[in-house]
Amino acid sequence: MTSFKDDSSQYLIGTVSRRSGVKSDLVRAWERRYQAVTPIRTAGGHRIYTDQDIARLKLLNQATSHGHSISQIARFSLDQLKKLLQHDTSITFSDPHNPVALTGDRKFLAEDYVEKCYAAVLAFDAKTLESHFENAIVELGSQFFIENLLTPLLNKIDQHRKSGDLRPVHEHMASAIIRSLCYILRNNNPCSDYAPRMIVSTPIGQLHELGALLAAIIAELKGWQVTYLGANLPAEEIAVAVKYTNARAVTISISFSNDDHIVPKELRRLRKLIGNKVALIVGGRSASYYEAVLDEVEVLKIQSYEHFRQILDELASANPPHL
Amino acid sequence: MTSFKDDSSQYLIGTVSRRSGVKSDLVRAWERRYQAVTPIRTAGGHRIYTDQDIARLKLLNQATSHGHSISQIARFSLDQLKKLLQHDTSITFSDPHNPVALTGDRKFLAEDYVEKCYAAVLAFDAKTLESHFENAIVELGSQFFIENLLTPLLNKIDQHRKSGDLRPVHEHMASAIIRSLCYILRNNNPCSDYAPRMIVSTPIGQLHELGALLAAIIAELKGWQVTYLGANLPAEEIAVAVKYTNARAVTISISFSNDDHIVPKELRRLRKLIGNKVALIVGGRSASYYEAVLDEVEVLKIQSYEHFRQILDELASANPPHL
């Protein structure tokens, strides 16, 4: 997953020709004479091209019609070709691919992204922010993305909002984008029907759901079958969901501590409703604020991402699915 | 737990052929030659297909008519196929025969999906619900999906919740899934930098954001550059966002009418803050409740999806981008 070439798409020469604007015969000639592209073959010998090849041929086509000699540029990289065209025409060619060198140091990359993303938030540039996120997810992988980019970024945003550098609307904008990305973040693993089930939500009075959302994703990445219910749900409803899905655990995120009496009340009710056989996991920035109740109703407190994953593993193995 | 998988729906090859648009003989050929689908058999040897298989064949059919070679993509996963199509439908491509047609059929299909989805909601089966949605989006297209599946479904859910057939938690679960699908719905239209800009949000006191989200998607499909801010935002913050993005319009969704005095107040403030040059569009179930204020502050009231799109077109053309 380090390299982001998800070159799942493969085309035959006819399609490539139509898309790139280079005739089939010429594509083959360029390959034969200069190895301008080097497609794989099917068992029967047909050439199989990738999206990159198409992009490449497009660029080569443009370059040649700008007077460059094919023999000279045939083996240029995509970047070189782009630069070439950018250089001798004032027409910039928008291309979403921004290949970044894959230095082994993901940690450094993540920090870099945090800076870039924060800059985008500050500039209120949703489009850029989203595109940074998308690239980062591919480059870093979901888990690393959440732990080393998203979390520091959210902290940073929160901090700056408190100090007045950012307005609430900045935070809202960023949240909205992050939520919309959840689909990509979790999409990748089809979980089995026998995976342990979990309900994730936020108790009544708690509106900020980002923490819950991240918990849901992490659990899914760990192989759980998660039902995410959104924010601001009364204990009864959560309990009903547990019953319906036969869930083995409930994860609750508490990230705000203004309604001091509601949260404890809700937690007690929830514990009573779901019984003692269902694990109750609590996380969130303000969880520690309610220490006393948490102990009372026997919840598992999330200390860190690593700790959360550990809890998940234990719960998953402790009570193997009875087939 | 008995695995109550989605085996509920199973089809014979004739049905599959009609639904997917791939002739029976060809379906069998694809299976024989590439294992494109691997249906179970009845005792007597007849093939039994699932909804997934249909979706799969439909996608394969589309992909082949887009130039992909069946032998190369036959074993792709549903997700890979979706990605494939999403990716190369964004490349405009003159297609000689575009067998979209079947508009009368789509309406029927959508109704069929509403039933299936409602059944999944009732059974609290998030996984099935999500997979129905995903298939439906591919089969129906984003706009048709929103207008002819999602809207009726949400109405139905709302109605049944009021009558007590469903609990709030059912609605939460469905909402959460729908929100997570927004990423696909938006169809990654790479919109130009000169596209008109819009802010979408929900005023303070309004927690239900689904309407706003759908409005944002529709506007994006129409080519606008939308910044979605989520729910429950004070007028000042919305106004700030307008300023930052230089937006030409603000769309607000009002779907709840309990805080009778807050909404009018917020709307007046918002109008004052953004001035008269920025269009203020209001939609949502309870918008009509505030008729008086809406007229006072000169908002455009959304009457229907068609009407909304019309408003968008007018705004987009009325004030061409000043380059």
Next chain:
DNA sequence: CAATTTTTGTCAAGGTTTTGTAAAGCTTGT
């Protein structure tokens, strides 16, 4: 500048692979 060579796009011939369709003959299920 003219003659010569090299580069480059195109085409044709003749063979192979891929892919959609169909026929024949038998089986299943309502």
Next chain:
DNA sequence: ACAAGCTTTACAAAACCTTGACAAAAATTG
């Protein structure tokens, strides 16, 4: 019984492949 399925075998159109050739355009040389 009869429509709808199943398997096998076959066929043909479409799309590819390779080799080799050729002429226009571009570059080099005399």
